[in-house]
Amino acid sequence: MAVAGGGTAEARYRQLAASLREAIAAGAFGADGRLPSEEKIAQQYGVSRGTVRQALAVLRANGLVTSRRGTRRVVLGTARTQSFFELLSFTRWARSLGEEPGGRTIDVTSCPANPLECEQLNLEPGSQVCRVLRLRTLSRVPIMIERTLYPEHIGAMIAGLDPHAISHTELLTEEGVVFADTEHTIDLVHADADDARLLGCNQDAPLMRERRRATDHSGRPLLWSDDRFLPGTVAFTVHNSVATTALSRRRG
Amino acid sequence: MAVAGGGTAEARYRQLAASLREAIAAGAFGADGRLPSEEKIAQQYGVSRGTVRQALAVLRANGLVTSRRGTRRVVLGTARTQSFFELLSFTRWARSLGEEPGGRTIDVTSCPANPLECEQLNLEPGSQVCRVLRLRTLSRVPIMIERTLYPEHIGAMIAGLDPHAISHTELLTEEGVVFADTEHTIDLVHADADDARLLGCNQDAPLMRERRRATDHSGRPLLWSDDRFLPGTVAFTVHNSVATTALSRRRG
DNA sequence: TGAGTCAAGTTGTACAGACAACTCCACCTC
DNA sequence: GAGGTGGAGTTGTCTGTACAACTTGACTCA
Numbered sequence A, B: 001m002a003v004a005g006g007g008t009a010e011a012r013y014r015q016l017a018a019s020l021r022e023a024i025a026a027g028a029f030g031a032d033g034r035l036p037s038e039e040k041i042a043q044q045y046g047v048s049r050g051t052v053r054q055a056l057a058v059l060r061a062n063g064l065v066t067s068r069r070g071t072r073r074v075v076l077g078t079a080r081t082q083s084f085f086e087l088l089s090f091t092r093w094a095r096s097l098g099e100e101p102g103g104r105t106i107d108v109t110s111c112p113a114n115p116l117e118c119e120q121l122n123l124e125p126g127s128q129v130c131r132v133l134r135l136r137t138l139s140r141v142p143i144m145i146e147r148t149l150y151p152e153h154i155g156a157m158i159a160g161l162d163p164h165a166i167s168h169t170e171l172l173t174e175e176g177v178v179f180a181d182t183e184h185t186i187d188l189v190h191a192d193a194d195d196a197r198l199l200g201c202n203q204d205a206p207l208m209r210e211r212r213r214a215t216d217h218s219g220r221p222l223l224w225s226d227d228r229f230l231p232g233t234v235a236f237t238v239h240n241s242v243a244t245t246a247l248s249r250r251r252g
Numbered sequence C: 001t002g003a004g005t006c007a008a009g010t011t012g013t014a015c016a017g018a019c020a021a022c023t024c025c026a027c028c029t030c
Numbered sequence D: 001g002a003g004g005t006g007g008a009g010t011t012g013t014c015t016g017t018a019c020a021a022c023t024t025g026a027c028t029c030a
Helices: A012-025 A038-045 A049-061 A084-088 A090-096 A115-121 A152-159 A168-174 A193-199 B012-025 B038-045 B049-061 B084-088 B090-096 B115-121 B152-159 B168-174 B193-199
Strands: A101-112 A128-138 A141-151 A181-190 A206-215 A221-229 A235-241 A247-250 B101-112 B128-138 B141-151 B181-190 B206-215 B221-229 B235-241 B247-250
Touching (some): A012 A038, A012 A049, A038 A049, A084 A090, A084 A181, A090 A168, A115 A141, A141 A152, A141 A193, A235 B084, A247 B084, B012 B038, B038 B049, B084 B181, B090 B101, B090 B168, B152 B168
Antiparallel strands (some): A101 A128, A206 A221, B101 B128, B141 B221, B181 B206
């Protein structure tokens, strides 16, 4: 039936997190930025302390508040972290910026994967994969080259598609594909001939590369993509605290 | 007294998380990678289900396991996320790689901050700041230029320091400075004259830039740094799931 | 064969209580 | 004034219980 979300009422701790987020943005909690105690918040909203803690854990993971045994929590900032989908999908990201996402599908082919690709997509050696090459624009200005690899069962949904379709990710979601986890790796590369031609830069010009690997709930890879941005068009930010770390830095 | 950690026994859920992490790395949980149910794990380790859930939340945030209502958890991978300090401190990072961290302090000056810097460090306009310029090496090979800005009260601890000291961060920690949160922003810049001279690259050569801003528990900024890496020496990876997102992507 | 139904199993949410660990301020003492 | 003491307040950890929401596989029935 593909009921697209909204079926169940949102959890109480999420509602509470949203309320607190608004309160923080509105500048409640005075100049010193100290939150009320968990107990007070619990009474105020008519929930248990456990629920308050769950809500605050969300805000802490987003870098909005600190937390430390013995003292009240303190507002850190109004860090606007993005939703999972704004990070997964170029289209969603563009929309969240209030800009018009666009793109042109340059090429779609189906062919056997090489060993590295098989490993990334967790496929048997020699399996068929679907290769998509797209040029992405933000308000009609080209900013990114996207090379995406889909396993065959996903690629089949992409293949017979309008080449002008804007968002493949949203299409797949509508078809019932569930994206659950992604891993992003960010580094710097030099433009190859295709990059240069399509982005209108010189060959060997520096590009910001983001490689994304998405999996479903069972850990099966759904796509592997190599996205190359023109310099100055994108920046990545990560918040991390003593308690939770999501980012890591590797030798290039 | 500066008792350097280790005072209190580690929380049970952290011990459990470590155990489970090892078990995953050792390849327990069979070929399908399904974990036992929370109840089973709780019985096996003699803890309550709540504690098990706390431990599993850590693993999930690290991208090691999935989680989804109705089905068992599944092993995703052996993602090695780094500790907070390996991300904050170049020295700690190098050591975790098994390489020898090094560096040379090029310049230390104290002067008034410009408006942007005041905003980043949350200081009154015109406040004094401490500026440190360092060249960082990995196994004697230069890979990064670090420009760090400290507010005066922190800078005072750095100023009278051996110019050959390797880790300023660790020194500050020993002095009782507590780092609690950081924000990292990653983008691409071109080498200026100083970068080129010190890193031995051409001017305007592309560099990977990481800007870090660290605060203490109350949200007071402790440092703001602009680090520029030679291409190919570093890559950043982020794991994120539907439940938790730490990364965001911005217009450059 | 195919579709629908049901029950068992599993994770998510929420509540309540208890204690530990820690911070901070007021107070006291020297 | 300096320094130590103590207690109130706050967050961290752990346990236990109950139910809701969801997945999966077995089963039934047309």
